[in-house]
Amino acid sequence: MKAPRILIKGGRLIDPAEGVDEVCDLLIEGGKVAARGKGLKAEGAQGLDAKGKVVAPGFIDLHVHLRFPGQEQKETLITGSKAAIKGGFTTICTMANTDPVIDSGAVIESVKAQTGKLGWIRILPYAAVTMGLKGETLTEMGELRAAVAVGFSDDGMPILNAGLMRRALEYTRLAGPPVIAHCEEKSLTGAGVMHDGVTATRLGLAGMPAEAETVMIARDLLLAEGTRGRLHIAHVSTGAGVELIRAAKGRGVQVTAEVTPHHLTLTDEALNTYESRFKMNPPLRTEADLEALRNGLRDGTLDAVATDHAPHSRAEKELDLGAAPFGVVGLETAAAVLLTELVNRGTVPLPVLIASLTARPAQVLGIDRGRLSKGSAADVTILDLEADWIVEAGSFASKGVNSPFLGWRLKGQVTDVLVAGEPVLRNGQFLVNGESA
Numbered sequence: 001m002k003a004p005r006i007l008i009k010g011g012r013l014i015d016p017a018e019g020v021d022e023v024c025d026l027l028i029e030g031g032k033v034a035a036r037g038k039g040l041k042a043e044g045a046q047g048l049d050a051k052g053k054v055v056a057p058g059f060i061d062l063h064v065h066l067r068f069p070g071q072e073q074k075e076t077l078i079t080g081s082k083a084a085i086k087g088g089f090t091t092i093c094t095m096a097n098t099d100p101v102i103d104s105g106a107v108i109e110s111v112k113a114q115t116g117k118l119g120w121i122r123i124l125p126y127a128a129v130t131m132g133l134k135g136e137t138l139t140e141m142g143e144l145r146a147a148v149a150v151g152f153s154d155d156g157m158p159i160l161n162a163g164l165m166r167r168a169l170e171y172t173r174l175a176g177p178p179v180i181a182h183c184e185e186k187s188l189t190g191a192g193v194m195h196d197g198v199t200a201t202r203l204g205l206a207g208m209p210a211e212a213e214t215v216m217i218a219r220d221l222l223l224a225e226g227t228r229g230r231l232h233i234a235h236v237s238t239g240a241g242v243e244l245i246r247a248a249k250g251r252g253v254q255v256t257a258e259v260t261p262h263h264l265t266l267t268d269e270a271l272n273t274y275e276s277r278f279k280m281n282p283p284l285r286t287e288a289d290l291e292a293l294r295n296g297l298r299d300g301t302l303d304a305v306a307t308d309h310a311p312h313s314r315a316e317k318e319l320d321l322g323a324a325p326f327g328v329v330g331l332e333t334a335a336a337v338l339l340t341e342l343v344n345r346g347t348v349p350l351p352v353l354i355a356s357l358t359a360r361p362a363q364v365l366g367i368d369r370g371r372l373s374k375g376s377a378a379d380v381t382i383l384d385l386e387a388d389w390i391v392e393a394g395s396f397a398s399k400g401v402n403s404p405f406l407g408w409r410l411k412g413q414v415t416d417v418l419v420a421g422e423p424v425l426r427n428g429q430f431l432v433n434g435e436s437a
């Protein structure tokens, strides 16, 4: 199918990679940005009125549990892709803890082929660091890289063996894509269900101390420093973790890091309701941690916002807090939650938020995305900053409804999305069709 010619008119274009923040038009042709500027004319092009809206590069999510292949009771390729589109994400990087685990060239090739066939968004699978995520034997990282893995991660499981982690990081020095670390010292988290602090004590729930994260961040930073490997720290949740990363960056360690919308906006007190939609790993922390994470995002210590979208079936999340699995959905609410809570309140400037969803995650992986200069792929996300809406489970495209933001009133919403110049969302309505099985 030939991508249409589209003239996006009169929007506020925010393209952090190019240092652009101005009202102008954008002409899309052949799936690419053909021109941008004021008062563009394009005979015969479809018009897309973006007056009063923000036009940004398509968002990139570095951390998604798509659950494909093999866990279709939680999410399908179609429901996950639709959830991404609704949230403005045109590229998602997917974790390897699927069934089968993405730990061989054959599996990653098969996943790429199937996701590519659907083709609504760009899906970039990570490959596992260790076979079967068992933490015992490294995968054939060379073969997996050749099969276009953009990163390596055992996410869901920490790599407890420091020797293995060191060898994995050594490998990234030569071959590029980072190791994405889920930093958790299991001997400290044990059977914990929430952050270990006064709230856990009051609720009588087993805690997971902040040190479970920080000792692993410290270890991995030291290993990255020693090996000169490429390390990306997933879902930083602690203020002390932000400090460690800031210091390491100051020493020139090749480290990047991400933070989730829920860790930026919620604290462990959410667990007062005993609801499993507030149970995730790492857990929600304290007000002081939340402040430190916001500062880290603002000053660039934390490079990217990533959702850690982790759908589970209703039955699984309806178990009691101890038995329910960790994880929350996040694709469809990320931008709106952060606009409402951080940008609209003046905590984080809009261009910084947009950069953390576009140019900066692209830099983390070294992929040619997240910008709208002439000749770039026309992945575009358009936002209405005035749209007022309430988060309701019934409106999710995702099969997962385990959202910590249910019932929140948000201001700001994604209205239109183009992937490689093809409109896939217009005025909040999908232009892609498929079984939402």
Ligand SMILES: [Zn+2]
Pocket (backbone or CB within 6 Å): 155, 156, 157, 182, 234, 235, 281, 282
């Ligand atoms: Zn994780």
